[in-house]
Amino acid sequence: SDISNTYLNIGNIFSSGKKYQKALDYYFIALEMDKKSDDKDAIANVLGNIGFVYKMQGDELLEAGEQTKAYGKFNLSMEYIDQAMEIELSTGNNYSLAHSYLQISNIYFSKKDYAKTEEFSRKAYEIAKELNAVIRLRDATLSLYTVNKIKGSYNEALKMYEEYIIYRDKIMNEGTALKLVQQEYNYKYKQKTEADSLRIAKEKEVSDARIATQEAQLERGQAIRLALFGGSALLLVFAVFMFNRFRITKKQNRVIEHQKKLVEKKNKEVLDSINYAKHLQKAILATPQE
DSSP, X not given: OHHHHHHHHHHHHXXXXXXXXXXXXXXXXXXXXXXXXXXXXXXXXXXXXXXXXXXXXXXXHHHTTOHHHHHHHXXXXXXXXXXXXXXXXXXXXXXXXXXXXXXXHHXXXXXXXXXXXXXXXXXXXXXXXXXXXXXXXXXXXXHHHHHHHHHTOHHHHHHHHHHHHHHHHHHHSHHHHHHHHHHHHHHXXXXXXXXXXXXXXXXXXXXXXXXXXXHHHXXXXXXXXXXXXXXXXXXXXXHXXXXXXXXXXXXXXXXXXXXXXXXXXXXXXXXXXXXXXXXXXXXXXXSXXX
């Protein structure tokens, strides 16, 4: 992001002024921001800068005669550069990978491990040759020249020195220098664009999945609401039905009760009539005959 780049650039200014601890403070802030945005190329770039600062701190300690502390800084430097290389290998950012190989070769050079110095310088040289990256070729040939001269491999040293002069002169040419800078930024822009495209595609995939999940949840929620509404409607219909049944049953009970009373009344009237007839018959039978 623009903010993380600002912190990175401030760190670069402190690094150029040999204010290494200040540089690290700003680099680590930029690193955390880039990790949150998952910008792989930016993360690798900051890791490489952190590795460079630890390497420079190690060189200062080595000059002061504090070899143990210096080697501790060198090890820290290699840890961060190794992390950068891992990302560069995974993203295919070979231009930056060549630079990381050169950084590793410089650490081994400070530790006087010349075999390793040549190994990593050669890796950087081969990648730079394939990419025709003149700036990287200049740095790789200079490193190979220096280490072969120390080892006494003078023919190889001369060959690398002659190539170094060619690449150095290309860069020194004003017009060529501008083109090389443009080439470097074009390559970085291409890598950045590809990384951004992958990140955007990934974000879109995540976003689409989230939207699909939300839509599924909405549909499920709607289905549940419809089921609840349907259930409530059925319950209401059942309640109305039961209420009507209750009214009808109550009405029928009233009719039955009324009919029962009528029957009882009729029965009473019949019984009264029978009883009256019995009393009348008894009265007639009890009257004396003339």
